[in-house]
Amino acid sequence: MAEDAHSTLTRRIRDAILTGEFVASQRLVEADLTARFGASRSAVRLALVNLANEGLVERLPNRGARVRSISVDEAVEIVEVRAGLEALCARKAAEQLGDEDAEELRALRDAIESAVRGGDLIGYSELIQELDRRIREYSEHVTAGRLLEQLHAQSARHQFRLAFAPGRAATSLAQHLAIIDAVLARDPDAAERATREHLGDVAAILAALG
Amino acid sequence: MAEDAHSTLTRRIRDAILTGEFVASQRLVEADLTARFGASRSAVRLALVNLANEGLVERLPNRGARVRSISVDEAVEIVEVRAGLEALCARKAAEQLGDEDAEELRALRDAIESAVRGGDLIGYSELIQELDRRIREYSEHVTAGRLLEQLHAQSARHQFRLAFAPGRAATSLAQHLAIIDAVLARDPDAAERATREHLGDVAAILAALG
DNA sequence: GTCCGTCGAATTGTCGACGATCTGTCAGAC
């Protein structure tokens, strides 16, 4: 993932999709993107191919690209896969947590608790994402990490809907604290179990909402 | 995955990598591939980008592409991830196995047993791959299936070395039969457990061999 | 009113050429 021109463009289009600037199923015409981002058509094409491989964009031969819309069934599938991968990462993280990592994790735990106490749902949601990222990092599992990053990007929109499900914050908080505590306790089994439990709930709620 | 020209080229280059025609770390110069496959440079470029996204090829900015070589550590990681995903698929397959699927699976079981009895290691290896493919199919889990396909391709070479580890066939056979029987018995827990057990062994052996 | 074939605009796919970047080599200074 170098920082040259086409990577930047890929990132810019990805951001536009993730922030909802381009809505689901919207057509992404190469000429339009060329004008909008001031890049050449080759660069746009390359970016679209990359995003198609990431699963954010759908490319039909001779018919152009569009923002891929993810069905509820597929969102559930993604959460099921995430459960397996994040459980693996949580386990590894618990096994090999360094002392300074533990310090960071405790600080994050405090931040999460105070965000919830303050009723800051947006901040809470961001901190949870940070938590996921940290656990991936501590696990040092690059293969799982790479796949998880893709899956997160794909289901970003569904995540969002989930955050505001009524009464969700309380159980979500408890589950995340359980994950953190298991990792801090260096207990791999508990970390894996807590992660699975949490994502099992997420899958169930997603399926019910759909 | 349409069947137009550039997809075909992507597949052809992928096959060349998987069959060992292009060895690990070998440089893939665009001009050479252009001549060899009779395609234009754009097509070659696109194929390389796709393969890079699949993880089979490594592309360094301004320095070209080469066949990505996968370290033993990474091969172990891949098997760990596969364990999670294949366990999920085995579970789903066990949950929703159709009667005609069961029939096919029984036939495959017989074929596997007779391959081992006949000492046909190559045939056995192919049948095991077929088994994996079938379980993915029965699980109807497209997300997990797509990721597994990528991971299989990446670790194809290491798979190969594994098949000829001394005394491996016997335990491998027992483990695969256990997976098949659990799925046939429509027992999701057993199917997941048997799959994890098998891949846990594979990871251990890979790590030891490295 | 409906069906069918033709035509044209919009859009993607392909190509070859040009410019930019990297790598290795070689001469010269010290």
Add this chain to the structure above:
DNA sequence: GTCTGACAGATCGTCGACAATTCGACGGAC
């Protein structure tokens, strides 16, 4: 003998033009 800097070859990155395809609009036949 070693180091430095310029040069040249190889290779990738970018661009604009042209060809191929799709899709909708239009008009005529029945």
